[in-house]
Amino acid sequence: MDYSQFLAMKQEIGLLVVFLLVFLYDTFASARAAGATGWVAVGLFAIFTLFGFCPTVSEPAEAFAGMYSTNAVMATIKNILNVGTLIIMIQAITWAKQDAVAIRRGEFYEMVLLTLFGMYLMISSRHFLLFVIGLETASLPLAAMVAFDKHRYESREAAVKYILTAVFSSAIFLMGLSFVYGLTGSLYFDRIGIAVAEGGLSLMLIVAIAFVMGGIGFKLSLVPFHLWTADVYQGAPTPVTSYLSVISKGAAAMAFLIVLCQVFAAAYADVWEWMLYALIILTITIGNLFAMRQKNMKRFLAFSSISQAGYIMLGIMSCSELGTAALMYYVLVYIFSNLAAFGVIGAIENNTGCVSMEDYNGLYRTNPRLAFTMMLAMFSLAGIPPFAGFFSKFFIFTSAISQGSVAIYVLVLIALINTIISLYYYLLVVKAMYISQEQGPVATFRSSGSERFALWVCVAGILGLGIVSCFYNSLLGIAGV
């Protein structure tokens, strides 16, 4: 075996190195030095994130007889996920200092890195075997992370729900793969693609694709595979929730794009276009309708992120380079907006223990900066200019409509009407913070330096990613438009 093949996996190797260093530090550091585990992990991961932007990383490469490959698009989506993970790691520092968590804080950072490694494999695999390994690596440690507050009932319950649905959806996914193998005789992406194009339409193919979509749809929490989402988001510790809602979702979206648009590209018009069409409408609408009724901020953002996943899927709908660029950009903007929201929720939870929407009444009077950040996040998620969310929504709609059929106009119109519903519930948060005059808003507090730093980064992203056009322009260039 030619071991130099491993050099093709620059980002994966780099991530493993970071993981090992963090693991060794966490294991062997003295009790005093262990307090800095979080910062060590952040520092190492920051260096690794910078490394991801080196030009050599994005060169196309292939390894292991074509099971693994990387190119500029994949390297970019990994970089985007790195940036998001870095912000989450910084946000988690204050949370990890709490007594109940401190003793296990190393494990949190290690599992974050490990699941990220699994997501890398999902994105870069060209063979379904490697893909499944990536999917499981990305799923199972997450269950442990969800159960991190193991003495809290909700956290345990969430973990059980998560692991059961994860295993179940994996089983469905594998069932789908076995159909695919039976139809095409291979698990290599390119050979499946050729075989699907030659084999034409069959009932088996429809079932196979439906099962595969179901498996990945679970990770993305598309309706009707979303039922775990709200409980898990509510029960998990806030940093884990934010990790689940942005990084895990972003990676799954990219994997979904690759599986549908490359492996099953030939079955686009016959099979999965209308499936995706229905999934998008269901996801956006049901996510929105349930989000309106939530009183707990984390449940609220769970449903909001379900509907956001529907918008992300619009990037797949056109199956073009434009769509790929729009999807990457949407994920990037979504990471910053959602992390800003979760950053505020985390800061308030760490300082006061409040997570219900009523606790946000009058927040502007006591903590104006946090309220302002939250408002920016809400506006960005709702797609209000000049914040980045407006640009990402506009571009994802533009990319979807490039496909050109009347049906797609109808789909975009439904999505647009849904943005109004989403605006309603995002404004409810703004209303609570700015307008409601309840007695006894949460007391004024000063959030920790790490929390503030992470929020500043998110605010800079929300304000800058759209207006400063070079981000989207370079993504368009990378996607090859």
Added chain:
Amino acid sequence: MFSNILIYFVVIPLLMLGGLALCRNIKQIRAVAVAGSLALLALSVYLLVDYLGLRAAGATEPMLYTDSWSWFPTLGINLAVGVDGISIAMLILSAVILLTGSFASWKINPCPKDFFLWLVLLSTGVFGFFISIDLFTMFMFYEVALIPMYLLIGVWGSGNKNYSAMKLTLMLMGGSAFLMLGLIGIYYQGGHTWNLLQIAQSNSIAPDWQRFLFPMTFVGFGVLGAMFPFHTWSPDGHASAPTAVSMLHAGVLMKLGGYGCFRVAIYTMPQAAEELSWIFLILTGISVVYGAFSACVQTDLKYINAYSSVSHCGLVLFAILMLNTTAMTGAIMQMLSHGLMTALFFALIGFIYGRTHTRDITKMGGLMQIMPYLSVCYVIAGMASLGLPGLSGFVAEMTIFVGSFEHADTFHRFFTILACCSIVITAVYILRVVGKLLFGPVQDDHHRSLTDAEWWERTSTITLIVCVAAIGCFPNFFESLIRYTFSPEIFAVIGMN
């Protein structure tokens, strides 16, 4: 980039935002607000003079001061600016209303700094919208102008403000959802460009697509223009908004709707406009009459004026849909006239409400004895509204109806006559309020101790009255403003004269 004069219409509000953020007390805030809006007014007047000079020197392009800076080149999105006479008229209107609105909110409470920050953000959107000729940028500024309304009404409003703010925001954003789809459609069908002038001049959108995209864009902007049946946000929103916001919203933001209907929907898709104008003529015709009738039965001053705005703004859209130069000229004049006059109304209502703490006309009376200055101003505003010659309302409505009557068919004539009836109804509700509110017996003895207008209130109202009278006295000026907008290559397709 900064060599183009138009860009300063966005730069100055942005500087104002920066300045306001640094302010420490109310005096500094007022200074920044007044200085900034004066600068904008001066800039827009200079632009007008310069524009007329260029036209006199023989410039015949449809838009002047055009410039374009690449933003998202792969998608063809540019920061493209350019103005013609209509845009300049709108810029001046916005600057006047921002200035008078700043004076009208001299003593805004609580959080004056936040109030002015949102107000200036709103006007950034307004100015940006009027200078843009790139559909993407235009739409972006359009939405920037909408969202601050939510907080402005929700925090500083009165009455049922939560409901009104949410209703207004959701309805307007609902309109912009249709609009966004329409604009993306125009981009793909109009030759992959967002530039208004290029789309209009190439006229390359296929008729079938026009029939689909025209209603999208027209309804999208029409919601903001308070077109029936999408007008219901307007009375609630205006009634709950604080004074300056009502002024800016009825005075300027509703004009965004009319301007957008003309500039985007009709400009880029004239064939569909001609074919489908009858549907929207019926709707706007209903707006005109229904708004006026509704105003007759209201007892809240702000509701009266809000329904009157529905009626008058309906007339703007009505005139635009007539698709001839005379009626269009009237539409532009009506936009200016209504903007100034309604701002004056809302300012006066705000000042009266600030004193009497009620807007119910059954609980007030005889204000002419108590606050003669404000009452006289109210009479002037009323006269302008019901179309007294010498004031702006008369010339605008006259031009509109003359233009509308140029159509010889029964359908157009019928609706013209119907819309004409609104003048009479306007007289009914204006005179009813004037009689009841100003000349009746004093209803509440506490009112006798109230004071007349302060200097900042006088500044605000006099500025507006001067503008209203100026339009009424020099109407022929407008014909030269909009002459080149209807350039032959754009409107030849529908045989518009």
